[in-house]
Structures are given as C-alpha cells and as structure tokens.
Amino acid sequence: MSVVERIEKLKSEALSALEEAGTTKDLESVRVRYLGRSADLTEIKKSIRDLPADDRKAVGGASNRATKAIEAALTERLAEVAIAEREEKLRAEAVDVTLPGVPYPKGSLHPSLRIIDEVVDFFVGLGYRVAEGPEVETDYYNFTALNIPPGHPARGMQDTFFLDDGLVLRTHTSPVQIRTMLGEEPPVYVVCPGRTYRRDSDPTHTPMFNQIEGLAVDRGLTLGHLKGTLAAMARYVFGEDVRLRLRPSYFQFTEPSVEMDVSCFVCGGSDPNCKVCKGAGWIEMGGAGMVDPAVLSEVGYDHEEYTGFAFGFGPDRMAMVRYGIPDLRLFFEGDLRFLQQF
Amino acid sequence: MRVPLSWLREYVDFDLSADELADLFSLRSQEVDGIERFGVLEGEVVVGEVVEFGPHPNADRLNVAKVDLGGQVVQIVAGAPNPYPGARIPVVRPGSVLAGGRKLKKAKLRGMESNGMMMSERELGISAEHSGILLLDDSYEVGRPLSDYFPVGETVLELDINPNRPDLWGMIGVARELAAILATQFRVPEPSFEPAGEPTGVYALRVEAPNLCPRYDLRRVSGGRPGAKAPLEMRRRIHAAGMRPVNAIVDATNYVMLETGQPIHAFDAEKVRGGIVVRRAHPGEKMTMLDGHTRSLDEEMLVIADEERGLVVAGVMGAETAEVGDETTDVLVEVATFVGRNIMETSQRLALRTDASGRFERGLDPNMVDFAMNRVTDLIAEATGGQPAPDTLSHYPEPVGPWQVPLRLSRAERLLGMPVGEADASERLRGLGCGVEPGDGKLSVTVPTFRRDLTREADLIEEVGRLIGLENVPESLPRAPQAGGLTPEQRKLRTLRRLLADLGLHEAVTYPFGPDRWTRALGLGEDGGVPLALRNPLSAEASNLRRSLMPGLLDAAARNRSFGARGGALFEVGHVFEPRHQPEGMREYALRYRMRGEVGLDAEVLPELLMGVGETNKVAGLLAGTVRAAGWNVPPKPAGFFEAKGIVERLVPGATFEPRREPFLHPGRAAAVLVDGEEAGWVGEVHPETADGFGLDGWPVAAFELDLAFADPDPEPRFRPFVNVPSVSMDLAVVVDGDVRVGEMLVEISSLGSPILAETRVFDVYEGSQVPEGKKSVALNFTFQAEETLTDEAVKGELDRISARLRDAFGAEVRRG
C-alpha cells in the first residue's frame, strides 16, 4: 500500500470515527488519534522530508488535504454534538413547574382600614385633608360643643364609656371636627377617620368600631353639595351604578339632619332574598346634615356667612357589605383566619 | 311608637298600602322599623250563636259545636270549653288567612268535620287572652260580619321616633304628621260630657316643687260602676299599640296617652287622704311600687303624695297605695307636665323606665293637658258610667304660648340647595300646625307649643325641606379652595402599614381595654403606676386602658393558637394611654377644661395635663411560634429576636440598639431602639413567663413596639456619587472574647474613617470547637472602593489598620486559614 493510499485510508477511518463519536469527549479522542502528536498522519507528515523528492509532493498534498478534511469534519461534529449535549443537559434540568414558588411573605391590611384608606383617598382628591384627634376625649368636645349639653337626652342614647370626671372614650369622631374648627378659620374641608367607642355588645354592635366623618364649612355650601359629595363617594366605593337617597333624621349637631342610604350594589333592589340589603334594596350608610348654627357659633364661625355640612359612616359596616363579612365581631379578634383574607 | 293603621284612619284618610305608607313616612319623617300584622288578615269573621255544644265523641280534649251563622248552621270542632248554647261567638270561615299567613281549611278532626274556627281574643288581635273563646254580648247580631263592629285584622307600623319629636309619641301627632306629608286634613275627637259629678275641690292641690312641675291638673270623676271594663275596641287598640288592657279607668288613661303622648295618672279618690301634694321626696323616703320593688328615693326626685304618704314617683311609676282597682268608683285624674331632664335622671337612678317616663323625659307641651284631661275624663265617664266634676284644680303659673320664628326663603334655598316657593313653604308649615304670615321674601312663623323643637330658622328649613322631599335636592359637588392631601406623617403611616403587610405581618385592630392581667403580665403593676380605668366597663375583663399594644396582640396570638395556628405575625397601629399626674391644685382647672373647654391657665399648660392622660400613637408587631411554615424548598422560620429586629431596622433605618431589661422581655434578648440617642421603643423576645401567662407557653415569641413618631419606613433618598472603578472585596475573621458586642466592633471600624471602606458586612459569628472556650470568631466582609483602581498594598494596608484597631479595642486576634 502506498503512502498516499495509507493517507486516504486514515482519512476515511477518521471521518467515520468522527461520524460515530457522539460526545465532545469521544470527538476529542478521535482528534488525538488522527491528528494528535503521535497520530499516524502526523508521523507521515514528519517523514515527508525523508521521502524521495518525487513522492514528497504527492504525499504532502494528500496529507494536507486529509488533515483539512478531518479538521473540517471535526469542527462540524463538535458543533453538532455541542447542540445535542446542551439539549440533553437542559432536558435533565427540567423541574416540576407545578411545585410552589419560593414563599415570599404575604401579610394583610385590616379590612376596615382598607376602606378608610379608600374613602380618604377619595376625599383627598376632592381637596379634603385628614384630621385626627385623641380617643380619650373631654365631655366638652364629645358632647357640649356639639350642641349636646349636660342632661340632654341625646347623651343617654350614646352608651358612653366614662373615665375620670369629665373624660370619656369618644363616642364618635365628631370632636375632631370641633378641634379642627377651633384651630382653623374657614374654609375647612376635612375627613376624620378613627376608632370610636360605645358601651354596647351584641352580634351587630361591638364596644369599639371605626368611624369616618367629614366636615366642610365654606361660603355657600348647601344640602345639595352634601348630597352630591356623598353620592360621588358611594359610587367611588361601591361602583358607578349605585344611587344615594337621603331620609330625614335627627342629630344634635346638624340641622337639617339626614340618614343616607345607598342602593344595593349587589341586587339593585331586585332580589327579595338578597343577603346584602336583606331585600330592602337600600343599605344604610350613616348620618349627615348641615352643621347646626349652634355648633358654628360655638367655634366662633359666623353662621350667616358660612354654612357647612358634616357626615359620618361606619367603615366596618362598609367592609361588611363590600367583602361579604357576616359578623362585626370578627373585625376585632385578631384572628388570622379572618385577617389573612384581606 | 306602634301605630295601628285602623286607629290612624280614625284621624286621617289615606289611600296607601302599609308598605307604601312605611316608605313614605321613612322618606318624609321618621324611620319605620317594621310592619306587624295580626288578627285575621284576609277572609271573613262572622258573629255566630252556639246552638249545641258538647264533648267530641272520639277525643277527650275536644268539643263539638253546632253554630248558627245566621240562617246556616255549621259544625265546628273546638278545644276551648267555655262556649255554651246561646253564646254569641266570632267564627272565622274556611279560606281565611290568619296572622302568620296560615290559611284556614275545612278539616276533619278525629272523624268530625269542622267548618271554621271559633276565635279567642288573641286570635283576633284584641289581647293576649287565649284561654277561651271570646264571648260577645247580645248587641252583636248573629250572621253579621264582625268587622262591622271592630277590625278583625290589624297592621301596625313601628315608628322609630327621633328624640326631638315627643309630639309623635301620640296617635294624633302621627296623624297630623301624615296629613302634613299628604297635604291633607286630619281630625281629632271632640270630648263632650256632662260635668255633673262630685266636685274636685274638696281635695286640696299643693305644688311644693314648682320648678320641677310646670303644670299639674286634677279632675275628679265620681259615681262610676266598680269593675267596669273598657270597650272592646279600646282594649283592642291598646293591645295593638303594645300595652296591656287592665280596667276601664287605667285603660282610658293609657288610651289617651297613646292618643296624645301625654301620660296620665288616676288615683282612687277614696284612698287619697286630704289632697294631692307635689313635692320632692323626703330624705330616706321609700316607696313600694306597682312592680313590687321597694325603692329608696332622694330629694332630687319628684313625688306625688297625699297629705300623709307618697303615692307616685312623678312621671315614672306609682305605689299600690292609691291605685285604682276593681272596687274604685271615684277617681282623681292627674294630667301634668314635669321637667323632662328631672324625670330622665330619676328614671336612670331608679333604673326604671316606663311608657310614661319615656314620654315625660323628652319634655311635653303643657298645653296638651287641657285636651288630654277632657278626653280622658270623658272616656272614663263613658266606660264606668261616672260623671266628671265641674271643676278642675290646676297649677299652671306660667302659661306657655306659641312663639314666632322668622324664615327667610332665600336662606332656605341657600341651605337646601333647591328652590323653595313662598306658597309651598307656607302650606307645608301650616300643615304642621304653624301659623304663617308671608311677606317680603320672608315668612313670619308662629310655632305651636307642641313643637318645642322648632325654635330657629334652621329648624323650620329642615321641616320645609323634608316635606318637599329630599329626593328633590339636586346633587352637586363643592369646589374646595384648597389642595387636599395627606400630611407627611399620614403618608409615612400608609407606607409603614403597607411595608409591614409586605413583610408578612397581618394588620390587627384590637380592643384598647382589657383585664388587670394585661398590666400584671407586662410587669407594669408594681412600679408602673395604675392604668387608666373605665368607670363603667362592659366587664371587669375590659376595664383598663392599654399602655401597650402588646397584650392585645398576645391575646390574639393565643386565640390563633387555640384554633390550631402554629404561629403567625401580627401588627397593630393604635393609641396607648398613660396616666399623667396632675400637680396639686390643677383639678379645678382640669374640670373646667373637660366640661367647658376652657384652658383657664396660661398657655404653657398642656391640654395633656388637664386631661390627665398621655395618648400616643404606636406601632407594634408580634411574631409567635413558627412565623413561616417550611416549604419544600425553604426551612421553617421561627419567631426570634433577629426576625423582629430585622423588621425594626426596616421601620427605623439608622436606629441603634442597646441591651435593655423589661420585666416582660427575655433578659438577654431585648434591646432599646434608639434614634439619635432618643428612645423610640423596644424589640425583644417575650419573657417565657409572660408568654406562659398569655397561653403561649413553649412558643418562641418576639415583638417590638415603637413610637410612631420615630418610624421612617421610606426615608427621603439622597444621591451619593460613585465611580466606575471596580471595588475590591476582602474577608477578615477575628477571634474575640465571647461577650464582645459585634455592634461595638462595627462602630469602632467606622470610627477609623477609612477613605476607601465602602461597606462592612457581618457574615459569620461562630462559637465552638474551632475557637477557644469563651471566645468567638467574627467574620467580616469589607468592600473597598476608591476613585482609582486599588493596589493590593493599599487594600492590605487598610485591612491591617482595621485588624490593629480591633486588636487594640477588643483584643481581637486575626484568624488565619
């Protein structure tokens, strides 16, 4: 067998070996075997200069072509195998995508406070500010300044918690309105959210509950402004379709006084068995009215020049209807089974 | 106030169903709490006469009657034994619907056919009486519908009367109100009688406490038949209105009270000694009242007495002494007005509320007395056959007349935000009983004395507005002339709550009052002073105001544990209350501040001191048990000091911590949280004994509580320049004594003021076999950064400087390897 024939043989051996090698490692050993320092082809190349001059050209040419061909095939195979190998690796790396992800902590905000935040945001958008005050209140701020002097029957209806002489747990957030008006000249636009307390405990009353009140005092405010404001708030909280209605009522610190009902945002009054409105079609939201002139005078405002409206409602109740919570007592038990739903 | 509609129709005509009436009344006047129906709702009740009556052949407890219904004799099976042949009785026919919606059918009872039912008073809605069939007298004609005599079914509206409207505590007031709403007329009965009885004047009347009793009238009705019963229709109405019929005299007083709102008392004249004295109770006076209880009275209470004994606690309840009974023939009728507040206080102190006291305490119209007196004496005379006296003893020294209130129509429009016409407003107010003189855009309104709530222009505007209808007020939005918004503190609180929720804590709202245990368990009882206490707590378990948010959260955690939770994280933002000791002599000022809003001292005195209460807003978190359960790829996370501290570091970035002992905290795992040297709160593990006390035994519990003013969860960022040169990271492990505080090491390192040290991180603290007993290894990682690429020498030099400082300060040895 001539040298050239041997070269051709080696080449075709190498090419078929490359074809068979399935891994990067196998390809490397094929490369070492046919192109390595001690490979036959390398030996042949080294021996060219010992060959007769006539053969040198032929052998040199054949061995170079063979080397190139093997190298080319090797490169091609390496690329092919690398792809196959990566695919294999990725296949092996597959995970069960239905397993849960890393549990980042998830807490919750109290449902009543969620509602308060939402209502506050609404009023902030209308130009209101948020006023706050103490929960232990004086008799004066909680009652007298609100046109409920000592001995007034309306005091008896409030189920007040008493502390030391002249101190109570506030029965409403209205004293914050008084504090605000005493501290500022009109115009005043504030909302006052906070905890309030009444000595009452049954399935629909807890001795503590949240309240959010609002107060606007300015030139030219009317009952129509109160109605428009409350209707817009109701739509913001309960949806665009709800309607508001006012009914006459009585509060010492407003005149005229009204109750506000919101049309049932679940059934719209069409379901006599509706759980939310109990078939009435209306949900009681709270009380409101035009600030009584006696209250305006008490804080030194001119009740001829200024008029105002005030309103108050229960974010706990609003949360109950919004989120479908059946029992008010759940709100204040710190029960995780309840809290983590919000 | 219960309003039977058949009664209301006596005074005013209306063409509305009960539901429509309820809606209308709610939208124009007072809330309607409910509608109650009783008696026979639908169908026919006729007067029957029993022809035969005898026992049921197949049943011991049943009887069988043959009843003549006027030309038709039917058989009826009955349970009651009291009918007899010849008795006239009400029979309801099959097909009728009874209260509760039951439809009566023809039935066979133990083999005997029954065509209808003979009815008791209760079944007809006349009274609660159900022991036998109602026996009718001979004036009831056999075969006639019973409804020709009185309504056999009734619908009652339950009105929730606002406290400013005592006039609506009577049927006439309700009728007037409804007539005003419907813009129609109403009518009141006109009493008429022959005043031919024995004179009242033989009795004396002396009012010794005129400032508690603006009016007191007394009239005698004599010669009555003893034991008379009120007419059936009167008893039926009294029952429908929610009271109990008693006898002709008492029923007449109650009936007129229900009609007018004016409570009335009747004395048996023969039992009254000398005359009637209206006086304050004597010190130590006792009275045994009709409910059988003996009560001690005091001098603030008004008593109606005779010359010898107290007979009635005025406006509240009487004693047995001079009450009318079945033997009474001669009656002294009291119609009076008392001071509402005094009646309210008396009723509160005696813990006794009655139909009368509830009406008196609102303050009644003294001019109501005349009509009520005529009406009630008329009715008593009619029912008993007695005769009213020609004379009435009356104490009414300062007669009250109507008053004038001007009403500007422009003002009404400005307040209501809708047009108010002069004629319309005038008619509405007239409908309520006011006199109205219009003129020049203004109404001069004369208010009747029964509307004591109408004293100001705004009061009249309310009346006009509600009668026009609040649905006619157009909706509009005011334009606030200010930018709304949250204060920085309010925004901060929003961020803080959101952050805590995102860190995995659940927001709780707990009661701020609790048991003594709350104070004791926190070890605050001994030296921490006495907590503020409620005077009238719902229970002893809820009497002390909290001084910390912690007890409420601990109770909540224990509750969660009892329902199977293995742990959890809660937070709360809320007020805590500290007593503030008032200096000597401040009490008087404090009371003036609390009762009248007067500061009264120089402005230096904080309201807090006058309040005697320090109220602060706090945030607290509680981590209990396993805060986060293990996942398939994460270990469980138990509560612990560093979990709580990590949260605090987020809420108060830049805070420093120093060991702190609190009785309720683990002595070695608690720290004060300091902000610029000021104490912002604490963080620590709860003392196992405290945890035990709350039912959390065996659980790790860590917590923090911070004054909200110090929290800064999202501080204002400030840009610091950086250079695009790679930083170098180097580790250093040193061995120090076990009690050396790493925090102090870090302070020491930062005090070096290294120009190239950008960040220091503690990445390992180790105690154990690799280091000598009593020592620990602290591994630190430093990031060095300069404006030019750092050389190895520069870094090594800085590291050496740090090591040297740690060696000098703490005896730290650099650990090799």
Ligand SMILES: [Zn+2]
């Ligand atoms: Zn509904």
